[in-house]
Amino acid sequence: MSDTPVSRAARATPPRVARKIKGLSDRAIAWIFVGPTIFLLLAINIFPLIWTIQLSFTNYKANRIGREVKNIGLRNYERILTDTDIWLNMQATAHFLFWTIFFQVLIGFTLAYLINKKFKGNDLWTTIIVLPMMLSPAVVGNFWKFLYQPQIGLFNYIVAFFTGKEPSSFEMLGSVNLAPWSIVIVDTWMWTPFVMLICLAGLRSIPDYIYEAAEVDRASKLRQFFTITIPMVLPFLMLAVLFRGIENFKMFDLVVQLTGGGPGSTTELTSINLKREAFEKWRTGYASAYAIILFVTVFGLASIYVKALNKVKER
C-alpha cells in the first residue's frame, strides 16, 4: 500500500468514510458491475422482443427488401388462431410434452431411488448415466436417425431380435404412427438423467431422523415411502417437470435432425413449424405473431405451474 497523505488519512478515518475517499461509492460500483449485463440483455433479448411485437402487426417479409410494409393490425394473430394446421402442431407438441415428461419422471425417479440405496460405485454409474444429457442434441439426433434405419439400423435390429419381427417391417421415422414415439424415445434417453439428478437431490435432502422416527413408530417401509419419501421429493420432482416442460416446449434441434417434422407433419412441433414460416416461407410478420403467441403460452403456463408448486412447498 502506497503511503500518500490520502491513504494515511483513509486509514485513520472510519471505513465508511474511507471508502468514499479511496474508491468509488458502493452504488457506483453496483451499477458498473450490473450495467454491462443489463445492457447486453436489453440489446439481445429485450430489444428483439419489442421488435418482434412490432413486426407481428405487419406483413413484413425479410427476404423482400424494399417492399412496402403495411400495418395490418391483428390479422396475423387472427389467422394463426383460426388455422387448423397450427392446432395439429400444437397437438403434436402436447403429445411430445406429455409422454416425454411421463417417462422421464417414471424412469428418473426410479433410478434416483435406486441410486440412493448407496451401493458401491454409485457415483461412477451416476456419471455414466448423465452423459447423454451433456451432448449436442443436433449431433445426437442425427445419429439416432442412423440407429432408426429400417434395414441396417441397430435399434430396429434389437427390437426385431426381441419381438421376432422383420427389422425392415417397421419404420420408426417413416411411419405416421411410430414417428411421434421415435422422438419421445430419444428425448427420454437423453433427458431422463436430468430428472434423476433433481430427484436424487430431493431424496438426499430428507434427513435420516424422519425415517428413524417412523421406524420407532413401526410404520411399514411401504407406508414410509408414501408418507415421507414421495411428499418430500414432490417439490423437487415438480421443479424438474417445469424445467423439462419449458425445454421441450422449445424443442427444435433434436427433432429437426431426427425427423425434420415428418412424415407429413406428424412430428412438426411448434418450433419447427415456426422455423418454416420464418426462414423458409419468409413470412416474417406472421411468424413474429406466432412467436409471441408461443412465448405468452409458455410464460402463462409456467406462471400457473409455479403458483401450484409454491402451494405444494408450503404444505
Next chain:
Amino acid sequence: MSSFSVTEPSKRSKWFAGTLVILYALITMIPLAWIMLTGFKSPADAISYPPKVVFEPTLEGYVNLFTQRTRQTQEYLDANPPENWRDEIVRQYDMVIVGPSKFGERFLNSVIIGFGSTFLSIFLGTLAAYAFSRFKIPLADDLLFFILSTRMMPPIAVAIPIFLMYRQLGLSDTHLGMILLYTAVNISLAVWLLKGFIDEIPREYEEAALIDGYTRFQAFYKVVLPQAATGIASTAIFCLIFAWNEYAFAVLLTSGTAQTAPPFIPTIIGVGGLDWPAVAAGATIFLIPVMIFTILLRKHLLRGITFGAVRK
C-alpha cells in the same frame, strides 16, 4: 452402539439396486458406443445387415471427415502412386485427396465461439452476481427474475429479430456476433448460479479487507474471487457446454465463416447419401471432449445441475 442404522439399506437391496442401475447405464451407453464403433467402420460395414459388432477397423471415416476427394482416371492413378496411408485408403475407390475438408475450420469455430462466449459470460456474470449479492439494487428480485425468464423464449422466436438486427449491423455469420449471442443466452444462468456461490461466501471476509484499507475493487478480486473460484469454474463449464452444443441459432445465423460444428456434421455427404462412418467420426471427435469433461468434473457439474432446484 453398533454401526447398524435403520436408514442404511440392507445388503440385498443394495445389490438389487446396483444391478438395475448398472443395467440401465449399460443400455443407455449402447447408442454412444455405436457412434464410436461406426467411426472405425468402412462404409460397407457401417450399413451391413445384420449390424456388425466385430469388423475390421479402418480409419476411412476419419480420412473422409478431414479431406476432400475426387475420382480420377486409371491413367492418372497409375502415373501418381499413393504417397501415404491416407492416399492408400482413398485409392480403393479410385479417388485422390485434393485438400482438407471444412471440418477442421468448423471445429475451430466451435472452439473460438465456445471459449469466447464462456469467457465473456463469466466475466460479466461474476460482476453482476457480486453486485446482486452484496449491494442493494432497486428491484433486484424483479431484475433477477427478468434475467432468468429470457430463457423461456424459444430460440427460433428470438432468432427472427436477431437475424434482422445482425443483417443491419453486419454481424451475420461472424464470430463476434455468435459470441455476443451465446453470451446473452448464457448470462442469465451464469448470474443466477454465481449469485448462489457468492452468497455462500461470508461477508465478514470482505468487510475485514475493507477495514484494512482495501477498496471495493481490491476486496472483490483479492478476497471474493479466489473464494468463488470453484463456483466460477463449474458455471464456466455449463456455459461452455451450452455454446458447444447449440444448434438452432448456429444453423439460422451462420452459413460459412462462423459456422460451428453441430450444423456441419449432419451434412457430411459421401458417395450415395450420408457418409455414416465420416459422420460418426465427426460426432465422436465432437462429443468426446464433453464426455471427458463430464467424467473428470462430475462433482462440480452434478452440483451445478441440481443447484437451481435446491435453492429455489
